[in-house]
Amino acid sequence: MPSVKVNKIQKLFGKMKAVDGISFEVKDGELLTLLGPSGCGKSTTLRLIAGLERPDAGEISVGNKVLSSNEKKIFTPPEKRGMGMVFQSYAVWPHMTVGENVAYPLALRHVPKEVQKEKVRSALELVGLGGLGDRPGTLLSGGQQQRVALARALVFEPETLLLDEPLSNLDAKLRESMRIELKALQQRIGVTSVYVTHDQAEAMVLSDHILVMNQGHVEQEGPPREIYENPKTQFVMDFIGQVNYIEGKVVEVTPQGTLVKALQAPGNSSLQCTRLETTRGGQDVLLCIRPQDMTLYKEKPPERPNVWMCTVKVAAYMGDHEEYELTHGDQVLKVSGPASLKLRAGDNVFVELVPEGIKVWERKK
Ligand SMILES: Nc1ncnc2c1ncn2[C@@H]1O[C@H](COP(=O)(O)OP(=O)(O)OP(=O)(O)O)[C@@H](O)[C@H]1O
Ligand SMILES: [Mg+2]
Incomplete structure (x- = not known):
C-alpha cells in the first residue's frame, strides 16, 4: 500500500486558520492518529485528505500521485481518490439490508453483481459479521453498525482508510474491545490509515504514530511511547495522561x-x-x-x-x-x-x- 504525504497544508474558514500549514507522512501500512482537543482541526485535516474540502495551500499525495496541490493546480475529486472512510455517525442506511449497505460503494463503481456478492461476503467476514448480510440495517447493535460502516469502507479494497472518531458513539466497554479489534484488522490488511480522535487512550492503543494537534498546528509527532514519555511541550504533557x-x-x-x-x-x-x-x-x-x-x-x-x-x-x-x-x-x-x-x-x-x-x-x- 502506498504512503500518504501531507505537505504544508492549510485551510482557512474566513480568517480563521482551521489547519495552519501542517505536514506529516503516513508510511506504507501504518496507522497515524490525529489527536487533539475539540476544534483543533483534526476533522478538517482528514476532510482535506479525502478531498471533501479544498485546501488554501499545500500538497497532498498518495504514493507517487499528487491528489491535491494549489501550486500545481491539481485537485482530484473524492470519488477518484480510492479512499475508504468511516465517520462518527456510522450512517448505516436503515432501508437497506446489511449486505446492500456494504455493497453500496461497489454499486457506485458499477462492479458486476456477482463480483459484488463475493466482495460483500468477504468484507462482512473480515469485520466479524459473516452471515448477517440479509439482516435489515435497523436490527443491529451499535457495535455491529460500526462494523458495517467499516466493511463498507473496506469492501472496494481502498489504498487508504480514513476514520473520524469511529468509536465515539459506542459505550465504554464496546469501545475498548473495538479498539483492539480495529487495530488487529488494520494490521492484518495493512491498509495505510489516518485516524482521528480526541481520546488519548484510544490513540495510544491504535497508533504507530501520533500527531498531537493544537489550534491548527502540530505540537508533536512520534510513536505513542515517545509522546507519552518525552512530551516536548506542556500542552502535550497535559493532554496525554494524568499530570x-x-x-x-x-x-x-x-x-x-x-x-x-x-x-x-x-x-x-x-x-x-x-x-x-x-x-x-x-x-x-x-x-x-x-x-x-x-x-x-x-x-x-x-x-x-x-x-x-x-x-x-x-x-x-x-x-x-x-x-x-x-x-x-x-x-x-x-x-x-x-x-x-x-x-x-x-x-x-x-x-x-x-x-x-x-x-x-x-x-x-
Ligand atoms: N465548514 C466550516 N465552516 C466554518 N468553520 C468551520 C467549518 N468546519 C470547521 N470549522 C471550524 O474549524 C475549526 C476546526 O474544526 P474541526 O472540525 O477540524 O475540529 P476537530 O478537531 O475535528 O474538533 P472535534 O474534536 O470537535 O470534532 C473549528 O474552529 C471549527 O469551528
Ligand atoms: Mg472532528
Whole structure:
C-alpha cells in the first residue's frame, strides 16, 4: 500500500486558520492518529485528505500521485481518490439490508453483481459479521453498525482508510474491545490509515504514530511511547495522561541536578529534579509529575530524596487499584497505588516523587 504525504497544508474558514500549514507522512501500512482537543482541526485535516474540502495551500499525495496541490493546480475529486472512510455517525442506511449497505460503494463503481456478492461476503467476514448480510440495517447493535460502516469502507479494497472518531458513539466497554479489534484488522490488511480522535487512550492503543494537534498546528509527532514519555511541550504533557502540577522556584542548579522549592508545600520544602538543563537560580518553574512516577509508602523509606509526608483526602477504590487525592500543606497530589495499601481519608502516607519523573517547564506569571 502506498504512503500518504501531507505537505504544508492549510485551510482557512474566513480568517480563521482551521489547519495552519501542517505536514506529516503516513508510511506504507501504518496507522497515524490525529489527536487533539475539540476544534483543533483534526476533522478538517482528514476532510482535506479525502478531498471533501479544498485546501488554501499545500500538497497532498498518495504514493507517487499528487491528489491535491494549489501550486500545481491539481485537485482530484473524492470519488477518484480510492479512499475508504468511516465517520462518527456510522450512517448505516436503515432501508437497506446489511449486505446492500456494504455493497453500496461497489454499486457506485458499477462492479458486476456477482463480483459484488463475493466482495460483500468477504468484507462482512473480515469485520466479524459473516452471515448477517440479509439482516435489515435497523436490527443491529451499535457495535455491529460500526462494523458495517467499516466493511463498507473496506469492501472496494481502498489504498487508504480514513476514520473520524469511529468509536465515539459506542459505550465504554464496546469501545475498548473495538479498539483492539480495529487495530488487529488494520494490521492484518495493512491498509495505510489516518485516524482521528480526541481520546488519548484510544490513540495510544491504535497508533504507530501520533500527531498531537493544537489550534491548527502540530505540537508533536512520534510513536505513542515517545509522546507519552518525552512530551516536548506542556500542552502535550497535559493532554496525554494524568499530570500533577507543582508550582516552584529554582533554588540552585548543580551538576547532580536542580533543587526546586515547592511553593504550596509546608515550609517550601524542596524537590530534587534531574531534567533541568536550561534552568537558573531564582527562576519560576512548573513541575509536572505523572501518578506512576510517584510511589506510596506507609513507613518513611530511609535515605531517599523527595519523600513527602501527605494526608489522604480522598481514597477511591477501583477494584485492581486505588486512586488517592493527597495533600502536603496546600499542595494537592493525585496518586494511584495498589488496593492492598488500604489507605483511608485522614491517614498519613509517604510519597516519593521520583526525580527522573519530574518534568520542568518555565512558569509564566
Ligand atoms: N465548514 C466550516 N465552516 C466554518 N468553520 C468551520 C467549518 N468546519 C470547521 N470549522 C471550524 O474549524 C475549526 C476546526 O474544526 P474541526 O472540525 O477540524 O475540529 P476537530 O478537531 O475535528 O474538533 P472535534 O474534536 O470537535 O470534532 C473549528 O474552529 C471549527 O469551528
Ligand atoms: Mg472532528
